[in-house]
Amino acid sequence: MQAFISQLICGIELGSIYAVVVIGYNLLVLVTSILHWGYAHLLVLSMYVAWLVFGVTNNSLALGVSAAIVFGIMASTAIAPLFLPFIRRGAHLEGFVISAGIASIIVEIQSHWINYGLAIAFPPALLMGDTTIRFGMSTISAGRLLTLFVSIILMLAFFYFLNRSKQGRMLRAVAQDSVVARILGISVPKMSILSFALSGLLAGITAICLAVALGTAGPSLGDQLAIKCLSVLILASVGNLKGGLVCAIILGVLDSMIMGYLPGDWANTSALLVIVGVLMFKPEGLFGAKN
């Protein structure tokens, strides 16, 4: 029973990581209708940039954190024009293929030119000195609890932005119907680039959260995150924010149960099974409406 609770807590920790990353995916899908496979890879690249800055500036937290955020915004905005022709045409599949190409390039850069392709480790000062919170016989790391809170705060902030600000309203208009939005005078390319820039900002903040929660990063982290977040999105119905949070936790728990109880290397099986199962039997997802 104790093992079960430990796995459950581990699962909630994992789920909070997925929840934080899924917000960025949801933003891009809502506005541009393109599932940006490379978002997780960009996030991991921001983590690498933070690590590089930590190395150069003798572990200066402020510089490292701001470097990750600035890099996230700049890289995401730089990549945005590549997607514009596809957003305009509504060519979602080609947009996905381009994002997969970008992801491959990022993984290649990480595998060959940064730290000789080895995993990177973040300074202990960032990891809050390994503080853990005791919960009976189990412990939760403070870093992962922080990630859970940050994901909830980011989601609330994101909701506030979408519903209460002028730019948010324009983004929602483009998400609902880009043709009518254009008629109403909203520039769809500008909104698309804004959504990429916002997702870059989210990527930067999430990169710091993940650095605190995981402590390390490697070239394969982008692919792993991408496939897990994809399964969360599909389970929750793509574009559904609240559903995304709930399904991220569900998937995190499922993941940790499989890792805890099944022998062998079944790391991504839960995510893959969920994707195939949901797409075969309930393609609109748990929280989606049949259309």
Add this chain to the structure above:
Amino acid sequence: MTLFQFYFAEFSAIYILLAWAVYLTFRINQLYLGPLYSMCLGAYFGAYAALNWGWPFWLIFIGAVGLSLLFSLIPSFRFARLGAFAIVIATMALLFMVQTVIRNWEALGGARGLFNIPHIPRQIWLGVTYGFVLIIGFCVYRLDHSHIGRAMDAVHFDRDVAATLGIDVSRLSIQLQLFSSVIGGIAGVLYVFTLGSVFPDAFGFFLLMYVITIVVFGGMYTMWGIIIASPVLWGVGQFLPAGLVGFSVIVFNVLLIGVLLIRPSGMINRKSVRAITNGCKDLLQRFTDFHK
């Protein structure tokens, strides 16, 4: 014939087959990656049958075709109705699942793979491979230039309009997916007997991106571009100068992104094919007129 030339010829043919398989379903806006996991299944079946049961290669082909059909049949019933985007995700997930299952199955060699698969004399194997390329190429050509090909064009243009015209889109989708998987299974057997070994990591994301690049770069709406794109892209990896070999993955992806941005229908599209055929007909006409 050197080993390098043999591998070049063999792998170009295998990738042509895989690209044709993906191209067929891509014609109806479904990027179905079933040929890739069928290739994995076919390759492992071929390796296991050759090593443990001593099956001859013609029987292994039949077995691989049967296995591919078996594993593609039930998913295809559900995938037929899915949108373009969901199919690529679902089949990618199936591909990774097959990879994970094989990695954990010791009887199939686990993560190390299977080795020492009996080699077949190069001349015979090249003949068999290109025989399959010709047969399947002929089938794809006839499919493209038949009422089924026109139905595929209609579905590509607008799925709902095609349905109102009486085209059973689901059935067409299922048939194409099964045919694609069969081609994938055959490619898998060709792969395993060419290389003499098989391991799960060969059927991962890199293979996926590589085949998609060939289809997109060669031409998404015609089968001929793939015949040129496959050796060219395989050649990029082989003929890059030593200093740039590390960049080959980046070169592929830049080519992919570049083609999608600059010439979205691929290097050889239908207009080019028509222009080349008309040009050849003109030349032939002038030649026969000259000799009259």
